[in-house]
Amino acid sequence: MSCRLLIIFVLLCSIPPVAAGQDREKPKDQQIDELRREVGELRQELVRLRSQLPQGDSTQADELDQLEARLERRAEALENKIDAVSRSVAPIAFNPKMVTAVNFAARSDNKEVIEPSPNQSVISNRPFLRTVEVELSSAVDPYASAFAVISLENQANKDFGIDAEEAYGLIKRLPIIESAPLGLKLKIGKYRASIGVNNKIHIHDLPWTTRPLIVSRYLGTDHGEFFESGFNPVGMDLDFYLPNPFPGTTFEMNADIVRAGDIAISNASLATATLSPVTVRQPAYIGHLNLSKDWSNVHLLNIGASIYDEEGDYATRAYGVDLTYKWAPAEERESHSVVAGGEALILDHINSQLDRIHPYGWFGYLQYQTSYWLYLGARYDWIEEASDAAVVTRNIGVYASYYTTEFLRFRFGFEHRQSDIASQDNLNTIIFDLNLVFGSHPTEPYWVNR
Amino acid sequence: MKKLLNIIALVLAALMAQPASAQNKKLKVVTTLSYLQYVTQEVGGDKVDAVALANPKQDPHYVTPTPRMNQLATDADLFIENGLSLDMWAKNVLEASGNPSIQPGSPGHLVATINVPVKELPTEVSRAWGDIHPQGNPHVWLDPFNVRIIAGNIADRLKHIDPRNGDYYQKRFDDYKTTFDAAMFGEELVKALGKSGGDILTRKAKNNELSDWLKGKKLDGKLGGWMKKAERLNGMKIMSYHKTYIYFADRFGLQIAGELEEKPGIPPPPKHRDAVVEQIKREGIKVILNDNFYSREAADYVASRTGAKVVITYVDVGAVEAVDTYEKLITYLIEEIDQASS
Numbered sequence: 001m002s003c004r005l006l007i008i009f010v011l012l013c014s015i016p017p018v019a020a021g022q023d024r025e026k027p028k029d030q031q032i033d034e035l036r037r038e039v040g041e042l043r044q045e046l047v048r049l050r051s052q053l054p055q056g057d058s059t060q061a062d063e064l065d066q067l068e069a070r071l072e073r074r075a076e077a078l079e080n081k082i083d084a085v086s087r088s089v090a091p092i093a094f095n096p097k098m099v100t101a102v103n104f105a106a107r108s109d110n111k112e113v114i115e116p117s118p119n120q121s122v123i124s125n126r127p128f129l130r131t132v133e134v135e136l137s138s139a140v141d142p143y144a145s146a147f148a149v150i151s152l153e154n155q156a157n158k159d160f161g162i163d164a165e166e167a168y169g170l171i172k173r174l175p176i177i178e179s180a181p182l183g184l185k186l187k188i189g190k191y192r193a194s195i196g197v198n199n200k201i202h203i204h205d206l207p208w209t210t211r212p213l214i215v216s217r218y219l220g221t222d223h224g225e226f227f228e229s230g231f232n233p234v235g236m237d238l239d240f241y242l243p244n245p246f247p248g249t250t251f252e253m254n255a256d257i258v259r260a261g262d263i264a265i266s267n268a269s270l271a272t273a274t275l276s277p278v279t280v281r282q283p284a285y286i287g288h289l290n291l292s293k294d295w296s297n298v299h300l301l302n303i304g305a306s307i308y309d310e311e312g313d314y315a316t317r318a319y320g321v322d323l324t325y326k327w328a329p330a331e332e333r334e335s336h337s338v339v340a341g342g343e344a345l346i347l348d349h350i351n352s353q354l355d356r357i358h359p360y361g362w363f364g365y366l367q368y369q370t371s372y373w374l375y376l377g378a379r380y381d382w383i384e385e386a387s388d389a390a391v392v393t394r395n396i397g398v399y400a401s402y403y404t405t406e407f408l409r410f411r412f413g414f415e416h417r418q419s420d421i422a423s424q425d426n427l428n429t430i431i432f433d434l435n436l437v438f439g440s441h442p443t444e445p446y447w448v449n450r
Numbered sequence: 451m452k453k454l455l456n457i458i459a460l461v462l463a464a465l466m467a468q469p470a471s472a473q474n475k476k477l478k479v480v481t482t483l484s485y486l487q488y489v490t491q492e493v494g495g496d497k498v499d500a501v502a503l504a505n506p507k508q509d510p511h512y513v514t515p516t517p518r519m520n521q522l523a524t525d526a527d528l529f530i531e532n533g534l535s536l537d538m539w540a541k542n543v544l545e546a547s548g549n550p551s552i553q554p555g556s557p558g559h560l561v562a563t564i565n566v567p568v569k570e571l572p573t574e575v576s577r578a579w580g581d582i583h584p585q586g587n588p589h590v591w592l593d594p595f596n597v598r599i600i601a602g603n604i605a606d607r608l609k610h611i612d613p614r615n616g617d618y619y620q621k622r623f624d625d626y627k628t629t630f631d632a633a634m635f636g637e638e639l640v641k642a643l644g645k646s647g648g649d650i651l652t653r654k655a656k657n658n659e660l661s662d663w664l665k666g667k668k669l670d671g672k673l674g675g676w677m678k679k680a681e682r683l684n685g686m687k688i689m690s691y692h693k694t695y696i697y698f699a700d701r702f703g704l705q706i707a708g709e710l711e712e713k714p715g716i717p718p719p720p721k722h723r724d725a726v727v728e729q730i731k732r733e734g735i736k737v738i739l740n741d742n743f744y745s746r747e748a749a750d751y752v753a754s755r756t757g758a759k760v761v762i763t764y765v766d767v768g769a770v771e772a773v774d775t776y777e778k779l780i781t782y783l784i785e786e787i788d789q790a791s792s
Contacts, residue, residue, distance in 0.1 A: 043657060063638065072653050079567055142555070145545070173550040183524035183548035240549070242523050252518040292517035302518055328514070330507035335745045352546045370715045405716060407577060437578065 039075045046071065076172045096138035096146075099439035103130045107226070110428040117222030121156040123226055124429075130154050130304040131203055131228055133165065135439075149202070152395040156223040163222075165202070165232060166191045192230055194221060194237070194254040195287035195306045196322040196343040199230045207339070208399055209413040209431040212363040214345045218318065220264035229354035233258035235283065242289075250292045260284035260310045265347055265386050269317050278350075300326040306345075314356075317328040337369040339377075351387050359384035375401040385421075393419035409435040419433040475611055477723065480526040480552075482537040485591050486562055486600070488767045488776050490530060491604045495505035495568020497615050503543065504598025506766035509743035511715065515542040523547035530604065533561035534568065560607045562600045566590045567606060569696050572624070592765065593697035594634055594676065595652060595779055601626055617630055633777045643669075655701075676702070679784050688728060688792055689758065690739040691704045691749060696763055698783060707735055710748045718748045730756040735789045739763050759790040 044070050053060055106127035107113075130161035132152040139145045151165040168189025173180055192200045198215050210216075216225035235258030242251040261268030261280045269281045287307045294300040306320035324341035342364035349359050361383030369375045377399045385391040399413035410431040420424045476725060479500040481487040487502035494500065503519045503696040504510055510532070523529055523543050529552035531540040552558040570584035575584045595709040605623035609616040631648030632642045635655075639646040654660040655677065664670040684703035688695075691710045699706045708729060712722035729735070730752060738760045740749040749760045763783060764773050 004779050047659075069653075072657075079565070142553075145549075170545075172548050179550055180548060181525075183546075184520065185546075185548040241524055248518075250521045252517055252521075290517065294516040296514060297503075297508060297513060297519075298505065300514070302517075324516075330505045331742050332745050335747075405577075405581075418759070 008382075014032045026391050035078055039078065042071055052397070063449070064428075072220075083337070085403040086196045094138075096136040097440045099135040099437065101135070101202065102434075102436040103132075103204045104128070104208060105130050106197060106224075106432045106438075108430045111423075111426075112350075112424070113226075113427065113429075115156040115226070119222075121158055123156060123224065128154050128226075130226075131200060133204065138170065143173055144169050145176070151228070153228050154223065156227060156443060161222075164190055165228070182240040182242070184238065184240040187239065188235075190232055190234045191237065191259065192232045193219075193235075193286055194257060195231060195286060196288075196309055196345070197302070197304065197318050197324055197341070198322075200344060203228050204435045204437060207367055207375070207377060207401065208365070208379055208397065209411050209433040210397070210415065212343065212379065213383040213393065214343060214361040217383060218263075218345050218347065218361065218386055220262070229262050232414060233262045233284075235286075237286075248293060252289075252290045252292065254286070254288040254290075256286035258286060260312070263308065263310070265315075265316055265320075265349055266310055267312055267314050267320060278313050279352075280310060280312040280316075284308065286427060296330065298328065298330055300324075302341075314350045314354070318347050320345040320347055335369070335371060339365075339367045341365060347386060349386075357389050359389035361384055364389065373402055373404070377401070391420045393417065393421065393424060407437045409433075411435070470532045477527045477608065478525060479528045480523050480528060481530040482513075483532055483766055484569070485767045485776055486530050486604075486767075488531065489562075489597060489601050489626075490604050490608075493601055493619060493623050494608055495618065495622045497618060503540075504537070504766075506769040507742060507764070509741070510536055511767065513537070513539045513720070515539050515546065517546075519543050520546035522710075523552060524549050525630065526552050528552065528558050528560060528607065530560045530562050530607075532588060532591070534564045534585045534588035534590065535583040549630075557571055557607070562603055562604065563588070563590050563596070566596045566599050569700070570693070574652065580713030583714075587693055587696050589694045589765070590697055591776075592695060592780075592783070593701040594630065594776075595656060595701065596697060597776060598627065598630060598652065601630070618760055630777075632675065633780070634675045635677055636672065638674060639664075639669060639672040641672075642672055644689050656747070676780055676784060679781070679788070682788055683784065683791070686737070686787075687733055687735045687754070688737045688739060688787065688791075689726065689735050691741060691744045693765075694741055695739055702784065704787070707733055709740070710740075710752065717745065723748050727752050727755045730758050737761055738786055739787070741765055742769065757788045761786050 021387055033091050046064060053064070075127065082356065107124065109124035115121050115123050116232070134150045136150070136413060137147045139146065146169050148167040149165040149287075151163045152160050155165055156336050166189070168187050171186040171188070172221065192202060196215075198212055199219055203211070211225060211229045212265070213225065216229035219229070219231035221227065221229035225333045235256055237254055237256045239252070242253050244251050260282050262283070266280060269276045285308070288304060290302055290304040292302045293299070301389070302322070302324040304322040306318070306322070308316075308318040310316040320343060322341070322343040324339070326337070326339050328337040344360065344362035344363060346358060346360035346409070348358055352365055361381070363379055363381040365379035367375055367376060367377030376399070378396070381393070381395040383393050386392070395417045397413055397415040399411055402410040413431040413433065415429045416429065417424055417427040459656055462743045464554050469615060472504060476497060476499045477494065479490050479494065479498050481490060481500060481502050483504055484502040484506040484698060487500045490498060490500040495759050502524065504513045522545055524547045526547070526549060529540070529544065531537050544559070550556070568590065570587040572582055572586070573586060575582060591600065603622060612619070624629045628640070635648070635651045640651065645652055654663045660677070660762065661670070680702035685705065687705045687707045688699070689707050689710065693709055693714055695704070697705060698704070708726060710718045710723065710726055712718055718726070736758055737755060738758050740760055740762055742762050742764050746760060746762065752758065753760045763773065763786065764779070767776050767779055768774050773782050
């Protein structure tokens with residue numbers, strides 16, 4: 001018996017660390033299987049030895065118990081090592097996390113639609129690959145992480161252009177400031193600015209088939225409002241939580257210093273159209289204050305206020321408010337949800353006659369989820385032209401979104417437009433939209449509740 | 451430039467408004483799920499304030515991070531997540547919190563399931579298979595032995611970040627383990643085996659030797675707790691909506707015959723639903739477990755054609771009053787299945 005115990009003891013001691021030793025050339029899973037098998041055999045051997053023990057031999061039984069405890073400790077250590085190995089990271093893990101989002105859209109119109117600038121392309125009754133976005137993100141070092149969205153954007157049916165839609169570093173601490181209070185984060189680079197909520201969302205995450213008009217017309221678009229729009233300046237963003245006067249609510253502040261002249265309503269763009277150049281002083285400033293409250297993650301309410309300020313020969317300012325309400329029940333959450341909200345922007349700038357004007361615009365929307373797969377919604381836009389407050393466009397759209405999963409979304413929309421701009425008046429458009437998201441994107445919910 | 455200075459002044463003022471941290475303040479612990487909060491509070495006692503982010507009634511896979519959650523994490527000393535790609539939304543909270551001391555790799559960040567033996571590790575990963583978890587099935591906490599390991603992980607981390615109270619956390623952990631072992635095997639049996647009784651019983655149960663070992667020691671009559679309660683479930687086949695109960699079933703001897711979902715995270719297509727109906731009829735399955743956060747439509751459909759009983763189950767602590775502790779949660783699951791099958 002003692003000889004057998006000795007053999008078991010030697011075998012126990014011979015269980016090697018998982019990653020080391022003579023089996024290095026074998027695949028890890030094979031090494032693990034062998035070691036587990038070995039542990040299993042030792043357990044069986046112990047059971048067999050125990051069955052051979054003479055009745056009442058408590059010394060040997062205790063010895064076996066001790067050996068068994070030792071075996072289990074080693075087995076546990078082995079499992080821990082296996083676990084560590086299974087979670088260990090290969091050098092490839094240092095590559096950025098990569099996600100690709102493809103947006104395809106086709107439209108059918110009752111009249112010819114020409115994007116006004118710069119290509120003057122006819123875009124009615126055509127399919128488009130609107131964008132292909134490649135998102136890269138990774139930790140840079142213990143102090144910062146980085147995020148970049150390289151976008152292939154359809155230039156109103158003429159060609160594709162490559163754009164760094166976003167590319168920024170996010171700094172949470174520095175060696176000299178180990179811990180920034182108030183959750184302070186510093187973002188430096190190019191990013192979608194916090195003017196309202198919608199401007200921060202990428203086209204493939206929109207609940208609709210088109211951007212709201214206040215985003216495309218007031219904040220900016222390179223190739224017309226059917227394509228990617230919004231304001232993504234180069235600058236620096238400070239994001240922090242303010243001390244909170246209302247219990248249960250969260251006050252978050254974004255304060256930005258950005259390059260002036262890039263926003264669509266800037267006087268810099270006006271300078272190109274006037275005989276007298278209008279100078280714009282650098283930099284411009286953005287502020288966004290968000291008050292948020294959620295009730296057990298079932299009801300969520302966000303109320304925000306934004307400001308854009310650009311100085312120079314003439315100041316350009318925009319003031320905005322935004323509101324978002326979501327309801328998604330905790331139980332049977334996948335079946336029903338509601339999202340409602342809206343944004344408004346009022347401008348304070350000059351027109352081409354150098355008169356100070358205050359055009360404004362707003363949109364409101366409502367979306368109801370009828371089942372796991374299907375969302376129905378509507379959005380209404382009302383906007384005065386940035387250059388002429390007397391010219392008004394109204395747009396109503398309804399849509400149905402069909403999700404197979406959060407990674408594949410089909411969307412059908414119908415929009416009717418009435419406008420003081422003759423070419424846009426009584427325009428009816430049917431839009432089909434497809435979004436594919438693939439890569440290492442986690443199964444996290446999109447802002448529309450999935 | 452004046453505006454720039456104003457902004458900097460505003461930020462500095464906000465920074466200075468932060469109260470200085472008190473010497474003996476409680477550790478602020480933020481957990482993703484409520485069972486983690488419960489275990490942390492049990493181990494941390496009055497030295498710890500633990501708060502959970504997700505609503506325990508909510509699907510832990512799909513939680514929308516909100517500003518409230520982000521702010522809770524902003525001044526946390528320790529952030530605990532389940533890991534195994536279940537609460538991946540935690541990443542967004544960590545990122546938005548701006549709190550450097552709880553970022554992955556810091557002592558203030560703990561993946562609670564480290565060292566927990568994981569089941570269903572996929573050999574290949576593809577979205578074509580649904581929302582699979584690359585690191586294995588993440589519903590580990592429904593096996594009490596795994597929560598024993600998780601409690602140990604939490605205790606170790608609390609000791610690490612708050613060494614002054616290390617002895618306190620160790621004692622709380624030891625006490626919790628004793629309570630836990632009593633819930634698992636019955637107080638009488640654990641006491642009968644002395645100081646290491648819980649460890650020995652746990653080891654025997656993990657190796658599927660408990661019954662024989664107890665008989666050999668003539669202690670089988672003393673078995674109590676969940677193991678005794680679950681004896682009636684041994685060998686019972688059940689159907690579940692999602693792969694939530696793999697660990698629970700393995701521990702208590704149930705057999706998961708299949709899932710209503712054909713692929714994880716995707717509602718069952720009609721063809722698969724009908725195949726489940728046939729399987730339930732063929733195998734005489736009596737119980738369908740449907741997590742409260744999934745639609746019960748498919749389960750009701752199958753039940754109406756087979757006579758199987760749908761049990762709406764809660765899987766996190768605090769979802770309802772009946773499961774306001776982890777111990778009650780396990781008792782509840784055993785009793786609900788037992789009642790539905792009888």
